Amino acid sequence: MTAYVLVVVAAVAAVVAWAFARGPGVRTVSALGIAGLAGVAAIATLFEDPLAGDQRPVFVLFGAILAIAGGAVVTTAVFAQIDGAAGEADDSGSMHAAGELLRGGAWIGALERFSVFLTLAARWPEGIAVVLAVKGLGRYAELRSHAGTGAAERFIIGSLVSLAWAALASYLVFEPYVIAR
Structure with missing residues (x-):
């Protein structure tokens, strides 16, 4: 039950931070708090029985x-x-500037995380390769035309962070049920 409560609190905190947190300092503190809650929830899943009944879909x-x-x-x-x-928050070679070149990255990242979560929920980890292939092919022309701007680095870093986070969220929700079998 502890993992359940921690995941709910982390999810609510994430929505609030996503909607209202502005500025790099506030986002960093929010991210550390959310990651801390998720980490403690991951540890709690090791010592708890899986949820049963109506609580599992929630x-x-x-x-x-x-x-x-x-x-x-x-x-x-x-x-x-x-x-x-x-030290290059306003420099044309910064990650921020590269983000301006790769428009729609926030929405693509959200869809990527949801897709990875769904493929792991379906116990089809191979689906992660499909998600990453579609994302890579969709961005290939932009990445190639903006070579040397940091766009490729931003693409790789964002993809790996998103993938790792979606895998962690999937682990929190589904791993206790796999172990219980």
């Missing part, structure tokens, strides 16, 4: 929300840290 819903909204906050915070560490 748990899956909050897991999907955590995958989508939490991933948006965490990915944005990672980009803010990269730009801040490099």
